[in-house]
Amino acid sequence: MNEPIANNALFVAEPAQSVGHHVVIVGGGASGLELATQLSEQFRRKGSGSVTLLDRARTHLWKPLLHSVAAGSMDPGEHEVDYLAQAYWHNFRFRFGEMIGLDRANKRVAMAATYDEDNQIITPARSIPYDTLVIAIGSVTNDFGTPGASEFAVPLETVDQAKRFNRRLINACLRAQTQADPIRPGQLHVAIIGAGATGTELAAELYRTTREVVAFNMDRIKPDADIKIILVEAGPRVLPALPEHISSSAMDFLKNLGVDVRTNARVAEVSATGIRLASGESIAAELVVWAAGVKAPDVLREIGGLETNRINQLVVTSDLQTTRDTNVFAMGDCAQCPYPGSDTPVPPRAQAAHQEASHLLKQLQNHIEGKPIRPYRYRDFGSLVTLGKYKTIGNLMGFVDGRSFRVEGFIARFMYRSLYKMHEYAVSGGRRVFFSVLGRSLSRRSEPQVKLH
Known part of the structure; x- marks a missing residue:
């Protein structure tokens, strides 16, 4: 949807925010939720703006955990973050629904109506105003058109x-x-x-x-x-x-x-x-x-006239701004970000999403104030893979003259778990992480170690 939407009768137009600069973040994945949480806290201290997070789901789960949910070794309810509660606790607004269009001329994001399992409407189609927009809707499976x-x-x-x-x-x-x-x-x-x-x-x-x-x-x-x-x-x-x-x-x-x-x-x-x-x-x-x-969701294909690549990713510059609009940023799996020194862009990894969220947290204030934005530089710290309870292996980079070295066993497993704890800490803070870990460890002692329903 590239035509103006602000006055479209099919959409309920939410009023512009009355206090400070309004940042809208589309997508509550790892990067989007971290940025929404920490940026809103930053704005609360400075009184300089407001944040609205849009997502088509009601809860967040760190995506690298999905294979454990599928296998039945993890209860997602113990790890999900409720967007409404998170927004209440951290001073931002949450809007439930899926982005379906973008009107850059009037600075509004179009959201589809949502319905329940009985086809009853939950939220109407509406448009959300922004001063700065950050798109972080992640990726979807790319089946390459394989029949069936x-x-x-x-x-x-x-x-x-x-x-x-x-x-x-x-x-x-x-x-x-x-x-x-x-x-x-x-x-x-x-x-x-x-x-x-x-x-x-x-x-x-x-x-x-x-x-x-x-x-x-x-x-x-x-x-x-x-x-x-x-x-x-x-x-x-x-x-x-x-x-x-x-x-x-x-x-x-x-x-x-x-x-x-x-x-x-x-x-x-x-x-x-x-x-x-x-x-x-x-x-x-x-x-x-x-x-x-993987590919970026189809909704991004030429959305609002922005530049995209063959897998629907938004093409961004080194400062994470889209190439055709300096007020629209993109990060995470849905962005094609240049990787200095490499012919390929920044890879779609959790560590890249975390780094990009941290970068924008520091640089968006400069953007709001009209100051220069520092370019983002991806740092590859290596990769870790866990093979169930049996084995964790990987390579770490950047610690010794930029060279990689292999890790496995207890150290690798500890570091793999630490990646998730870093994400939990960025979203919930140390106190909540401590009590959530304690609660999960106690519940696992009295329940089957695998899902049976």
């Missing part, structure tokens, strides 16, 4: 999708346990398309949780004979973004677990009974997860 992928494969973009996969997994086990017929070949097989961090972590996690589920008196299911995890990667190795020695270590570990790893295997079609590879081979699977690629 959108219909039969489950993506892992949202908490609801992760919960849906886990319910289907539990239902498949219950069905196999109670059906009159023998368990058929492929009935309890899971095919994961894409061996990046999400796919690889999910494969290892599922190996453990499926066995824990059937241990609850599902004695008809024989884990080693009936349950199979297949990890399919189009490229030559798993974890292609990490150094080859880490990829090789992860590959050996997955194979030793019993995960069926297929590399150089491009998926040509997904069906209700499994997948078909480009080689012609068919792989039977009751459940298929698509984790093979």
Whole structure:
């Protein structure tokens, strides 16, 4: 939607904010929620502006945790942040709904109406005014138009999708346990398309949780004979973004677990009974997860006349401003940000989103006051991958002459968990993090270690 929307009768036009500079942040993911929380606190101390956060969900969950939700090893309710409560506690406004258009001439964001499961309207279509706009709506699964992928494969973009996969997994086990017929070949097989961090972590996690589920008196299911995890990667190795020695270590570990790893295997079609590879081979699977690629949401394609790339990312300069409007910024997975010294842009990683939020927190005040903005410089501190409770591996960078070195075991696992604690601290502060960790540790002692419903 590129035409003016401020006077469109289909939209309820919210009034402009009366106090100071109004910053609207679209997207409550890792970068958006961190920026909204800390910028509103900054404005409260200085009395210089206000913040409104827009999101189509009501709660936030750190996206790298979605594979654990899907596998059933994590209860999302213990980790979700309620946007309304967060806004109340930290002095910003939250508006529930999805961005569907942008009117740059009148500085307004168009939001779609929202409805409940009974098709009753919750919030009307409306437009939100801004002085400065920050777009941080993340990424969605890119199935590259593979036939059947959108219909039969489950993506892992949202908490609801992760919960849906886990319910289907539990239902498949219950069905196999109670059906009159023998368990058929492929009935309890899971095919994961894409061996990046999400796919690889999910494969290892599922190996453990499926066995824990059937241990609850599902004695008809024989884990080693009936349950199979297949990890399919189009490229030559798993974890292609990490150094080859880490990829090789992860590959050996997955194979030793019993995960069926297929590399150089491009998926040509997904069906209700499994997948078909480009080689012609068919792989039977009751459940298929698509984790093979990402793109920015389709709504960003030329939104408001802004420049986008082939995967819908907003093209930004080194200061995170969009190339055609200095009052519109973008960060996180939905932004194509230059990476000095590299031919590729800043990678879509959690550490990049955190760094960009921290950068804008410092620089938006300069923008508001008409002062120069310092350019953003991405620092790659390496990558960590957790393979369930079994193993955590990765490489760290930037500490010794810019060189990388391998970490694994307790140190790697501690650092992996620390990344999430840093995000929790940025959003909730030290006191809330302490009590939430304490509460989760106590509840896990009295409940099953895996979701059973």
